[in-house]
Amino acid sequence: MTDCCSTSTQTAELCACDEGIDLLDDAPSASAIQIHPFTRREVLKYMGGFVLTGFLAACGQTASAPGTRDGATVQAGKNGGKLQKLDLAFCSQVLCVLPFEVAKQQGYFEEAGYDVNLVYMKGGTQAITALLSKGVDFVGTPMDLVVRSVDEGKDVRMVASTSRLPFFALVTAPEQAEAITSVAGLAGKRVGVGNLGTTDDLLLRTLAVKNKIDPEEIESVALGPNLADTLLRGEVDAGMVQEPALTLVTEKGGRLLANFMDLKETTETLGGAYQFMGLNTRPDVIEEQPDTLRALARALVRANAWILEHSGADIVKAAPEELVAGGNTEVFAKALDRYKQSLYPGDGIIEEANVRRVVDAQRAAGLIDEGKEIDLSSLFTNEFIESQG
Template sequence: MDCCGLDRRRFLGGVVGLAAGGLAFGKKRRIRLAFCSQTLCILPYVMAEKRGMFADQGLSVELIYTRGGGAALQALVGGAVDYAATSLDAQLQAFKNGAPIQRFAASGRLPLFALAVAPKARDRIRSLADLAGQTVGISALGNADHALLLYLLARAGVDATRIRFATLGPNLFEALRVGHVDAGMVQEPALSLLLERGGGVLVNFMDLEETRRYLGGSYAFMGVAVRGDEADDRLDEMRRLAGALQAALEFIHTASGKLIVATLPSELIAGGDRKQLEAIVERYRQSIYPRSTRLDLEAAARVVEAQQLAGLLPENLPWRELFLPKVLEGAAG
């Protein structure tokens, strides 16, 4: 689980051509943008297309839905797309491995995880300290959810060596529901479904105030990367892209959950509960999405610290070189 990519499998790997709209800047520039396909990750990008915000910036954008952030970044490095929107976790790993990419805009400020408790374990696990001696589910050792969990435990002073980690892949819901694990890192809608069945939640990282309380501030997540050697030539285009995304973020902050979900392509809702998705969007939109696309290096430093704690990044990695804040210097918002 390098970034997102949970559920909606019918839509993964598909290509949706997006564009149309006015010619605010004359002939629209055609660009291709790949990103992982978890619904909460993609909202700013889909809103920017469906509400005409890309077109208002003179851009014709083709969104490429991929199976996770790693695939999106591979497409970027390989030259198949112009930009890739993924979690910072995925971009840091690519950067560590020599990928010539730079992150220039943000679209999400919280990880899309919560530390949930199984219904059968709710009476005995009421705090992080109660996890000692218990079995906690994660997608895989070294994945984003594992690194975040280790960071949380370290900040809370809980000895992670006293916890048994079970690697269960991206879908932990059933294992938690039936009690095969005592707690686990889940996303939505798994969290809502577990709570409906009597489960609990120790920390919800999709809530900004909880994340600030447990981690000390926001934790950089979704953002857009470009090939570093093209950044100077694409500077104007990158600013337009960021401007469209910022307009989409403002729309997400002010529109109702019902209107936001109604804007989504039907393929993203097929097989899902529309009312539940509306409630999820309504609950989290103010927390998950920033009002500005400008980079937050303080929030990024928390992700770096978490990955270093998990042994995923070396201490001497010049990680700040991944970021390109000059693109949005002086931008409003």
């Protein structure tokens, strides 16, 4: 296997050979997936520039077995007992990662008996690919990708909700604010999204249909998890952004066209809350590792409770600063205070009505064939939440 620490390729500077966060690269099969020991700072720095492609295996290390790292257990730091190691992959949008980072940083995973390695992916699509190829057994991704997978005949199931609203808002570039005054004005325009086929892209298509635009008339441009700078430079005409990017762009003159972080506006557009992020896995994992799923779900519920009980100023400390648009943690903290009660459920329950809206939105956007029914029970289960009493 190539030792990238000795190569002169553009990826060599990422091969620091130190302990750090793992990154799963794109792979069509489990055997092709490799774990890369890059530091989180290095990974997120390059994610911001959207050049995380074609990584070689780092420092001669081989891939870990699915769901584990370097053996089954490790001595716990707090209680002296043994922790089971596992990888949990998720998309790297800043609001998405908070429950997972809080669960790790507050010790909730460890108290449940697990040493969880958080795997930052380029997007939810890559995380789902890793799950389906059995590169990992647990991922945090939006319900949209669960629906897309099931619609294509691939079994994925959500077992706990970490957010019940999408973390996105549609805003114009400042220089386009006068020309684009509504969603209808996006026909023929370039709109930045984190990645193609993920929730922000799907919601953009849904908005197009509701505004009587053919989604194909809007050019979706994949820009990675932090597209604020590209939007401010006017390299795209509009973008699906999170906070604090939304505040930063509107302060510079961008026009807000739709805000899915606001429950009232989401209800007006979609009819109610829209199941977004959650803990997802495969049916074989549900059958073989129920205790692990119950423990992870419990830790994430505790993390969301912590988020709801704390100020934005405290919560923002759990966010990787490399993912905070503009590095403006003060703006981000204020946004968390404004939206957290709407975004993060305190009980982890997945509401059927919210899942149905995801399916309905995809059908309206032309992603699900007319007349095709999707069994909602094949998309999620609350058994690991409800069994905790």
